[in-house]
Amino acid sequence: MNRSPIPKVALSMLTLVPGGMGGSETYARELTRQLAGSDGADVTAFVPENVRDFSGGLLETQVPGITAGPSTKDRLRVAASATVRRSSLQRLFADSDVVHYPFTVPLPAPPRGTGFVQSLLDVQHLELPELFSRAELLYRRRFYQGGARRADRIITISEFARERMIDRLGIPPEKVVVAHLGVDVADYEPNAGAREHFVLYPARGWAHKNHARLVAAMEIVRRQLPDLRLVLTGGGLDDLGPLPDWVDRKGLVDLSELRELYRQASAMVFPSLYEGFGLPPLEAMASGCPVAASDAGSIPEVCGDAAVLFDALDVDSIAEGVVAAITRSDELYDLGLQQAARFTWESCRDVHLDVYRSLS
Known part of the structure; x- marks a missing residue:
């Protein structure tokens, strides 16, 4: 040897x-x-x-x-x-x-x-x-x-x-x-200005990614924010079956498009039931996008105090987290940039x- x-x-x-x-x-x-x-x-x-x-x-x-x-x-x-x-x-x-x-x-x-x-x-x-x-x-x-x-x-x-x-x-x-x-923060261009009226979830259509509860939670969110859409990216999304017409199922997107979605989304939501790490919250933070995320697995370790955490098994809790992240957008912008830079x-x-x- x-x-x-x-x-x-x-x-x-x-x-x-x-x-x-x-x-x-x-x-x-x-x-x-x-x-x-x-x-x-x-x-x-x-x-x-x-x-x-x-x-x-x-x-x-x-x-x-x-x-x-x-x-x-x-x-x-x-x-x-x-x-x-x-x-x-x-x-x-x-x-x-x-x-x-x-x-x-x-x-x-x-x-x-x-x-x-x-x-x-x-x-x-x-x-x-x-x-x-x-x-x-x-x-x-x-x-x-x-x-x-x-x-x-x-x-x-x-x-x-x-x-x-x-x-x-x-x-x-x-x-x-x-x-x-x-996350390479230098590769991201944070958006501190106006954002579009959609929530982003970038995740493959695996069972633990919890898409069904998210869609149910967004039904509740839309009672307060009627025009808010949900944008899904990632592979395997056809396995989710029929979705409401206010859900955009984009599938696999290239990196430049994903980064632009982070820049424009009102919030990034991450309702996963289990993660060994969980990169999307950090990528969103590097883009200045407010994050609402599950309190399961490693996600609190990764997000620190820079995201709104919720119970991913509770549809009402997910909905409250999404609304809170949008409401706290300015505060989470600064906290998120600081958190992303630590990794x-x-x-x-x-x-x-x-x-x-x-x-x-």
Whole structure:
């Protein structure tokens, strides 16, 4: 194994499906960009053969014969292929000090004697198992939990997530490290002026994102603010079924359009039932947009006192939170900018580099 002062790191991302992985994809994309701009480690990214130019300037290797897809069946197919080809795939990492799995699933397993780092963003499947299929629960038990128990270090993204995995998985506390996600405030142009008459919710149509309660809450809000619309962005929104005509289902939008929506929205609402971190509130704050957010999971840790928090299981509470955020727009503008500036991708990168060095 190479034992140079600068650790040689393999980022194994064989389950990557660009555009289909939510916040974990943002995390991996920003991490690779930050690592590419640092001389603290010698990093190579390994991605499926159907992925190109994901890794932000890092040396990137497409792995032949590995083609990832978004479904549990697709992930199981990749797992089976990587298991059968384990020895040949491990040779890709033969001269690495550390193998890191940003998308949690340790495929292929690291070579013997190589540092093993797993990113585990949350243990939602143990907290809310009713939201997952049996196949998905089995998959996560094998690859998420099994990997966590074997890893030398686990990197997670909030103190909340760290505490839950220590409790749920019995992981030694010293093995789990927190690297908060970040937001590049310089990339956002805060709007301190007039805003348009809509509320924004950027989230994929997953069950824990709680769209149904939000729509019911907006029915209540519209009794006070009759013309207020709801704008939804993200993948999988067709799964939500019929929606009222005052709901705009935009689906996947590019980054420039999303940032403009943050700038123009009367408020950003975030009624998620569970988050390991939750980036959209910070992105909204960096845009000067007032935020109303759930008090569940890591969200209070991320939002601090810069958002109106509500009970995401209570439709009336969600409605009150949305109205309060709009009413307190001027106050939340300043608080939000200050809160967003506390979270940087550079700090996230530095935690990763410390972990790599500790194992090399």
